[in-house]
Amino acid sequence: MLPFILKRVFQSMLVLVVTGAIAFSMFTFVGDPIDNMLGQERTMEDVERLRARLGLDKPIPVQYFKFLNEAAQGNFGVSYRQGREVSEIIMERAPATLELAALSAIFAVVMGIVLGVFTAIRRDGFAAHFIMSASLIGVSLPTFLIGILLIYLFSVELGWLPSFGRGEVIKIGGWTTGFLTESGLKALILPAITLGLYQMTLIMRLVRSEMLEVLRQDYIRFARARGLSERVINFRHALKNTMVPVVTVIGLQLGAIIAFAIITETVFQWPGLGLLFINAIQFVDIPVMAAYLMMISVMFVVINLLVDILYAFIDPRLRVSAK
Amino acid sequence: MTEPVLSIRNLTVEIPTRRGLFKPVQNVSYDIHPGEIRGVVGESGAGKSMTGNAVIGLLDDPARVASGEIWLKGRRIDNLSAEEKRAIRGREIGMIFQDPLTSLNPLFTIGEQLVETIQLHLKVSATEAKERALSLLDRVSIPDPMTRFDQYPHQFSGGMRQRVVIALALCSEPSVIVADEPTTALDVSIQAQVLDLIKELAEETQVGVILVTHDMGVIADTTEQVTVMYSGEVVESGTTDKVLSAPEHEYTKSLISAVPRPQVKLHRFPQVSYGGRETTFKIEDLARNWRKPEPSKSGKLVEVKGITKKFLEKSAILPSRRTYFTAVDEVSFDIKDGEVFGLVGESGSGKSTVARMIGTLLPVDGGQINFDGDDVTAMSAADMANYRKQIQMIFQDPFSSLNPRMKVESIVAEPLIHHKLLPSDQISGRVHELLDRVGLTRAAAAKYPHEFSGGQRQRISIARALATQPRFLICDEPTSALDVSIQAQILNILKDLQEHLGLTMLFISHDLPVVRQMCDRVGVMKQGQLIEVQDTETLFANPRQEYTAQLLDLMPRLAQLSG
Numbered sequence: 001m002l003p004f005i006l007k008r009v010f011q012s013m014l015v016l017v018v019t020g021a022i023a024f025s026m027f028t029f030v031g032d033p034i035d036n037m038l039g040q041e042r043t044m045e046d047v048e049r050l051r052a053r054l055g056l057d058k059p060i061p062v063q064y065f066k067f068l069n070e071a072a073q074g075n076f077g078v079s080y081r082q083g084r085e086v087s088e089i090i091m092e093r094a095p096a097t098l099e100l101a102a103l104s105a106i107f108a109v110v111m112g113i114v115l116g117v118f119t120a121i122r123r124d125g126f127a128a129h130f131i132m133s134a135s136l137i138g139v140s141l142p143t144f145l146i147g148i149l150l151i152y153l154f155s156v157e158l159g160w161l162p163s164f165g166r167g168e169v170i171k172i173g174g175w176t177t178g179f180l181t182e183s184g185l186k187a188l189i190l191p192a193i194t195l196g197l198y199q200m201t202l203i204m205r206l207v208r209s210e211m212l213e214v215l216r217q218d219y220i221r222f223a224r225a226r227g228l229s230e231r232v233i234n235f236r237h238a239l240k241n242t243m244v245p246v247v248t249v250i251g252l253q254l255g256a257i258i259a260f261a262i263i264t265e266t267v268f269q270w271p272g273l274g275l276l277f278i279n280a281i282q283f284v285d286i287p288v289m290a291a292y293l294m295m296i297s298v299m300f301v302v303i304n305l306l307v308d309i310l311y312a313f314i315d316p317r318l319r320v321s322a323k
Numbered sequence: 324m325t326e327p328v329l330s331i332r333n334l335t336v337e338i339p340t341r342r343g344l345f346k347p348v349q350n351v352s353y354d355i356h357p358g359e360i361r362g363v364v365g366e367s368g369a370g371k372s373m374t375g376n377a378v379i380g381l382l383d384d385p386a387r388v389a390s391g392e393i394w395l396k397g398r399r400i401d402n403l404s405a406e407e408k409r410a411i412r413g414r415e416i417g418m419i420f421q422d423p424l425t426s427l428n429p430l431f432t433i434g435e436q437l438v439e440t441i442q443l444h445l446k447v448s449a450t451e452a453k454e455r456a457l458s459l460l461d462r463v464s465i466p467d468p469m470t471r472f473d474q475y476p477h478q479f480s481g482g483m484r485q486r487v488v489i490a491l492a493l494c495s496e497p498s499v500i501v502a503d504e505p506t507t508a509l510d511v512s513i514q515a516q517v518l519d520l521i522k523e524l525a526e527e528t529q530v531g532v533i534l535v536t537h538d539m540g541v542i543a544d545t546t547e548q549v550t551v552m553y554s555g556e557v558v559e560s561g562t563t564d565k566v567l568s569a570p571e572h573e574y575t576k577s578l579i580s581a582v583p584r585p586q587v588k589l590h591r592f593p594q595v596s597y598g599g600r601e602t603t604f605k606i607e608d609l610a611r612n613w614r615k616p617e618p619s620k621s622g623k624l625v626e627v628k629g630i631t632k633k634f635l636e637k638s639a640i641l642p643s644r645r646t647y648f649t650a651v652d653e654v655s656f657d658i659k660d661g662e663v664f665g666l667v668g669e670s671g672s673g674k675s676t677v678a679r680m681i682g683t684l685l686p687v688d689g690g691q692i693n694f695d696g697d698d699v700t701a702m703s704a705a706d707m708a709n710y711r712k713q714i715q716m717i718f719q720d721p722f723s724s725l726n727p728r729m730k731v732e733s734i735v736a737e738p739l740i741h742h743k744l745l746p747s748d749q750i751s752g753r754v755h756e757l758l759d760r761v762g763l764t765r766a767a768a769a770k771y772p773h774e775f776s777g778g779q780r781q782r783i784s785i786a787r788a789l790a791t792q793p794r795f796l797i798c799d800e801p802t803s804a805l806d807v808s809i810q811a812q813i814l815n816i817l818k819d820l821q822e823h824l825g826l827t828m829l830f831i832s833h834d835l836p837v838v839r840q841m842c843d844r845v846g847v848m849k850q851g852q853l854i855e856v857q858d859t860e861t862l863f864a865n866p867r868q869e870y871t872a873q874l875l876d877l878m879p880r881l882a883q884l885s886g
Contacts, residue, residue: 217425218420218422218425218426219425219426219427219428219429221381221420221426222418222420222426222427222488222491223428224381224409224412225379225381225412225413225417225418225420225492226412226413226417226418226440226443226491226492226494227409227410227411227412227413227414227440227443227444228413228439228440228443229409229443232439232443237428237431240430240431241428241429241430244430314430315429315430316429316430316432316475316477317429317475317477
């Protein structure tokens with residue numbers, strides 16, 4: 001098991017070094033930050049001074065090493081636009097996105113598995129057919145359209161839920177949460193559904209097809225021949241086997257939920273990292289963009305690592321070969 | 324005589340199809356007494372498994388019991404509700420399936436699966452269930468039950484898994500066990516052990532066993548009563564001795580005569596001639612268009628010199644810490660022109676690995692293979708293409724060795740196109756000719772493989788192998804997946820090919836009677852080593868190695884049959 005994990009960790013590091021290079025290259029190749037930071041009224045001396053202060057006069061490999069070193073400590077420099085530490089801005093925005101992503105992920109995984117299992121067991125029922133057809137909508141409609149439709153229905157027409165923002169939030173230490181107020185919770189519903197709908201339909205369809213496959217296996221027949229009840233067969237024997245391939249996809253999708261929160265956050269004016277990133281792009285705020293890119297890739301890599309380890313826990317065949 | 328524990332009376336199962344009702348089981352009746360083993364024998368599709376499934380209440384939709392009765396210990400069970408049937412399953416009637424590799428859930432330990440079943444049926448505490456599970460594992464002769472209890476199915480060998488499956492079927496002391504081809508997927512030696520275990524258990528626990536099989540040898544060795552089924556109906560029933568020694572029905576007679584005899588060598592395999600199934604082949608016609616293979620320079624077409632194959636068993640970063648499993652250990656033999664050379668041995672003995680190395684599907688880790696004097700392991704790409712054209716392979720599983728997305732025409736044409744053997748306008752004609760020769764119609768060309776039976780698919784494989792007019796044919800267990808009657812057809816085709824076309828063949832099989840009929844010389848493999856090479860007759864009459872003698876001894880014999 002240990003060599004397996006070490007190997008994966010090593011591969012993850014490699015991935016991070018490469019994405020680090022991409023993030024770093026933005027500083028050098030997407031315009032000159034000096035131009036962005038100093039206005040029209042600048043002298044050559046100002047330019048030189050700032051260049052030296054930011055370390056931009058050093059050779060590129062040295063700059064890259066310095067960047068990696070700083071990034072590893074969570075230091076991405078100063079935002080060009082806001083003039084504050086990037087890490088501070090990110091810490092401020094992260095709770096909004098993480099809460100939204102967590103809720104969407106729970107929604108997607110729970111509903112996806114429940115509906116997937118349901119449509120697999122009641123394969124020929126009316127409800128299963130209806131859910132399957134409806135799920136096509138979830139897969140085919142773009143996220144922003146779903147968001148707008150939901151806003152139109154629940155905010156504009158029915159007036160039940162707010163159309164934008166986080167509502168009232170409570171500050172606990174450095175963390176702001178919307179889970180503790182009614183308006184905060186209400187504000188979470190629409191964005192969470194919008195963000196999680198695609199992942200939910202995907203997980204559901206995957207669970208369904210895997211489950212159908214598993215139910216055809218001999219050991220399910222044999223479980224029936226042993227006299228086990230349908231409930232035990234479906235939820236103990238079949239579901240666990242179904243989850244083996246599904247776990248990988250769920251892991252990747254969780255990363256995607258955070259990474260693609262951008263669109264949902266824009267539609268709902270959600271004050272999270274996605275919105276921060278969109279604004280950073282508009283103003284060519286490279287340190288923020290680089291930090292966001294690094295953060296997302298770290299997240300993907302960590303989730304993948306966890307999925308690989310989890311895999312070995314579910315499937316004993318992998319555990320033994322790794323021993 | 325005691326009361327039967329299970330009676331099947333005039334059972335008919337029907338499946339509604341678009342073309343009307345199809346009846347896979349018609350008017351089947353038989354009884355099982357306590358402690359008795361009843362064999363149910365017949366070809367695939369004869370309805371033997373379907374009857375077993377009906378007994379245990381596990382017919383797949385849309386199949387249903389149309390008429391007839393099933394009585395278990397004086398209680399009628401065919402008309403029970405699904406829930407009542409479930410209560411009987413596992414408790415009163417146990418089941419053993421064919422493939423022990425797939426009938427256990429891979430994600431649960433053996434212990435978990437046993438305890439689950441015991442607790443379900445016997446309503447005992449977890450500790451008691453565990454004790455019972457351990458004693459069951461011990462009962463089916465699994466060594467070291469304490470350790471095995473916490474292991475997963477993949478840590479068991481095929482034979483051990485089948486023992487676990489039997490233990491699971493015995494969990495709640497059932498009165499009847501339906502064993503559906505319980506040893507078909509196992510080696511001869513393991514098969515003998517598992518059958519002995521079933522016999523012992525039947526005697527000891529007085530459980531009645533329905534043993535469904537297509538193997539006459541198993542019937543002869545194990546059962547007391549036998550029921551012969553043909554296309555859904557019982558054609559003959561009686562004590563095993565009587566049915567095998569003096570069969571009354573024509574089908575039974577021809578089925579028994581089709582079983583390859585280990586004792587004597589016959590020129591052709593007798594076919595099951597009942598029901599107008601005999602297919603004629605025109606191999607002689609094929610010979611007219613066939614360029615006779617040139618004789619090889621030395622008289623030995625294939626010379627295998629000390630080939631070795633190692634597989635990585637445990638990977639490690641440091642080469643010194645890696646461990647290897649030697650699948651083939653310095654094997655050497657020659658195959659003469661026009662000879663059929665047999666390789667026998669248990670599974671895992673390295674037979675197929677040798678075939679794959681000769682077929683260049685696996686690289687050799689040492690040694691040399693000469694084909695007509697040229698070293699195959701050191702050939703240029705052009706020579707290799709030429710070599711591949713001259714050898715062809717036929718694989719064991721006719722289901723997975725044909726691409727399901729390709730039409731038969733494309734499958735057979737592929738070697739012709741790949742090796743650029745014919746101009747494109749002649750390919751179609753050649754394909755039809757080949758299909759014709761192996762007894763398939765031209766209409767077959769436009770179909771997909773799934774529309775054919777196992778035997779027909781194997782004939783497609785043969786047509787494909789013949790497309791390049793090879794000099795050397797490698798047959799890796801070509802009939803192990805087939806019924807006795809189909810096996811006879813395929814083996815006769817191969818024999819004819821060999822005779823009329825002068826083909827040289829490497830014939831791999833674990834079925835010794837078949838090998839005796841097919842091969843001129845035989846090599847015996849054990850744990851990667853070739854331990855004995857002899858003329859077939861000498862080997863069967865006077866095996867030199869003790870291991871060979873053991874293998875010969877384990878062959879299920881139809882002692883009742885003479886001739």
